[in-house]
Amino acid sequence: MKNFGLHDLRVVRPRDGWPNPLAVATSSHAADLLEAARLYDSVEAAIADLDRVYAATARTRFMHKPFVTSKQVAGDICSGLVPVALAAAATAAAEGPADATDVAARMPRAGLMFGRESSGLTNEEVALANKVLTIEANPVYPVLNLAQAIVCVSYELFHARAYGPEGTDAAASAAAASSSAQSTQSPLTGNGGSTSGTPLPASASGVAPGETSASLASATTSVTAAWPAVASSAEDLRRRAAGAAAQQQLQPAPRGDLDNFVRRLVGALDESGFFESTDKRPATELSIRNLASKVEGLTRGEVALLHGMLSKLTAAAEVTAARRRAEKAARAEAAAAAAAAEAGAAQEAGEDAAAGGQ
Template identity: 30%
Template sequence: MTAPTPAFVLVRPQMGENVGAAARAMWNFGLDRMRLVAPRDGWPNPRAVATASGAGRLLDEAGLFDSTAEAVADCDTVYATTARARGLTKRVVTPERAMQEARALSAEGRRVAVLFGPERAGLENDDIARANAIISVPVNPAFASLNLAQCVLLTAYEWRRGTADVAAERIEMAGASPASVLEVEKLAEHYEQRLDAAGFFFPETKAPGMKLALRNLWSRMPLTRADVQIFHGALRQLTRRDNGAE
């Protein structure tokens, strides 16, 4: 059984466009449990649908509640996003840390919610008092205000970033084949021979270290077979011209 994803609760959102943009941001990172608390302009909102751009299903399935208390009543752990101090004794974590905890809790079958406040002033203390911890984004303290959809996107990204199905860093091969160890070795030998003939490895006492550095350079490069052929061809052409051939 797949662990439940966090519910993103938009508390008293003011603009349908921001709700739609938040839905789009959520779905970009595989989150689809949206809840709405007393949207200012009512619900459903055609402006939200227009902005969602392909994530309309989240709006169709969004839960609608009259209060924050009702929206999180079935949850085990609640986080509240805010950019400013509220005078409440509360644990404060980054989005990264919060989503690490959320993944662990979800894996245990616990239900997690994240509260996002209205665009004008954010969550009220009464909302935050219902949360177990505060999420604070490390933004510029001189300009800490984040758009609702931006805050949703940052938090959703941190959720997605830690999931097992996100690919690690990779090189997009675009149909090319990686060069084999032997092909890179032959390329290194080709350059070493030509450079040696040109007197590159000078003085002689430094030649072994220079050759080792070049071999290490070739092995660090993520070469394709086509890359190897280009390097061979370029060197052949350069040496041909140096020898007076056209």
């Protein structure tokens, strides 16, 4: 991690306890990372403050979840998280001055989740991630040990910070040579000069806030791969992703399908008494629809699952409501019976008193 500028290490239920003297003994000059590591009792707790999580796995059983390769992960972080953070930072800057701490707090955080040395991540742990992260390797033997996997991904992130998410070694070298010839700043500089790349977020992957990837605008050399194509362990993922749309349940859901679900949801909320204030209902309903409009990428099967969950919830609510009505009616009937018995007893007592008076 330290070789490639990553700093935020999070450990979930370490098998041999923590701190571990063996880890310190083999850490060389990176013991400070071990000392600063944060311990958690669950994966959910470890990723709770992150905006996006990538689960590293060589298995292909998670095709229902979006995937990126180690080469693509930096660009995916930049395109998916950073623009929103920059817009928020710009809005805050317009409202008033902000110090570095405020800016860091607004930057999104992405985390890379790696599994156990022996068995990797479980299905349940992968399900907690937003995307699957795969390292392209020989499909005959794509499995790497934990240290190798972390090094591969860490290097790609470091490389993207130095040369831009889309840069290659050759293109970066050309940019550096061109930049040097024009007496401009070196692409390895990350905080000023002519750098104009997209900043990577402060994250569990160790990217510091405020650092930018270098611009490759000065690179004029077109680099063409001269090596013959080789098979990759990610090819199976790509084939399955390309064929997934042919299956009805994995086809992207039309916007109308989600709108139908939102209408059902609003109706169910109305019946449950969620809209307590008539005056505030239009604004609340608009907020619900705006929330739904932010959801993208759902499949037909996933929208059907939402409908199924809502049906079960509403059915359960109807059963509960019916039980409560029955209990209320039973209580009212019991109260009426008790009142009638009390009235009868009073009447009998009155009659006895009248008879005694005579």
